[in-house]
Amino acid sequence: MELVTSQKLFDGQQQQYTHQAESVNCEMTFSIYLPPQADTQPVPVLYWLSGLTCTDQNFVTKSGAQQFAAKHGVAIVCPDTSPRGAEVPDDPEQAWDFGLGAGFYVNATQSPWKQYYQMYDYVVQELPRLVEKKFAVTTQRAISGHSMGGHGALTIALKNPERYRSMSAFSPIAAPINCPWGQKALGLYLGDDQEKWKDYDSCELIKVSSNAVPGLVDQGSADDFLQQQLNTQQLIDTVSRANYPMQVRMQPGYDHSYFFIATFIEQHIAFHAKHFDNT
Numbered sequence: 001m002e003l004v005t006s007q008k009l010f011d012g013q014q015q016q017y018t019h020q021a022e023s024v025n026c027e028m029t030f031s032i033y034l035p036p037q038a039d040t041q042p043v044p045v046l047y048w049l050s051g052l053t054c055t056d057q058n059f060v061t062k063s064g065a066q067q068f069a070a071k072h073g074v075a076i077v078c079p080d081t082s083p084r085g086a087e088v089p090d091d092p093e094q095a096w097d098f099g100l101g102a103g104f105y106v107n108a109t110q111s112p113w114k115q116y117y118q119m120y121d122y123v124v125q126e127l128p129r130l131v132e133k134k135f136a137v138t139t140q141r142a143i144s145g146h147s148m149g150g151h152g153a154l155t156i157a158l159k160n161p162e163r164y165r166s167m168s169a170f171s172p173i174a175a176p177i178n179c180p181w182g183q184k185a186l187g188l189y190l191g192d193d194q195e196k197w198k199d200y201d202s203c204e205l206i207k208v209s210s211n212a213v214p215g216l217v218d219q220g221s222a223d224d225f226l227q228q229q230l231n232t233q234q235l236i237d238t239v240s241r242a243n244y245p246m247q248v249r250m251q252p253g254y255d256h257s258y259f260f261i262a263t264f265i266e267q268h269i270a271f272h273a274k275h276f277d278n279t
């Protein structure tokens with residue numbers, strides 16, 4: 001693992017690292033914010049998954065989250081959104097909604113994607129293993145994300161309730177099996193059998209879930225992707241029918257951008273901190 005950058009921020013450290021990742025078969029970059037509390041004791045970790053076209057840097061530079069992580073004594077780990085490198089196959093038309101920057105946090109089963117696009121294993125297993133070995137952190141974890149990353153955060157927590165204390169999302173792709181972004185990505189990564197797509201669909205997972213991970217979701221009403229891609233109403237209906245402990249809030253006038261995330265990130269970090277011991 002190699003340190004790329006390190007800056008002091010709100011008495012903690014904002015750092016970026018590269019490492020050779022086995023699961024995705026390439027060099028990966030991730031960022032970590034270590035709050036000042038990590039100087040004296042191990043702290044819990046919030047994993048943040050970003051959306052389409054993003055890297056590990058969007059959240060670091062635009063969310064303003066570090067001051068709240070410092071207040072609550074929580075580390076924040078931001079992985080990249082896909083495998084990277086000249087050898088990694090991309091969308092044949094180089095569209096921004098598939099391939100590089102668009103790993104959808106699944107384990108691809110189809111060629112040529114499956115050799116690299118194992119982002120589910122990377123985020124759930126390999127990255128936490130590395131983080132928990134190298135940094136002053138506990139094994140208490142939470143997960144959050146935006147858009148494609150909101151989909152990643154919710155599906156990962158729903159599939160691994162024993163690994164995450166809480167989950168949250170901004171503008172998640174809540175039912176990818178029912179929207180163009182999801183149908184394209186799941187079709188190419190997982191193949192034509194739509195039954196297999198359900199394993200990566202938050203609404204489908206909530207329907208069959210027997211465990212309860214506390215959840216918080218914020219969605220802007222002025223989000224340009226709301227009608228065609230995000231299926232927020234389906235999430236609201238599914239949560240209500242299943243009596244799942246997830247609050248889904250419509251926020252009037254907010255769009256899909258990081259300005260929306262910056263507005264509510266303090267509340268999301270406080271929500272996750274509430275579910276950790278001793279923060």
Ligand SMILES: N[C@@H](CCC(=O)N[C@@H](CS)C(=O)NCC(=O)O)C(=O)O
Pocket residue numbers: 050051052053054058062096146147148256257258
């Ligand atoms: N084509 C646009 C749309 C993609 C988009 O809105 N991506 C969201 C996630 S789905 C994002 O976070 N973009 C980067 C940013 O705002 O920093 C772009 O390239 O940014």
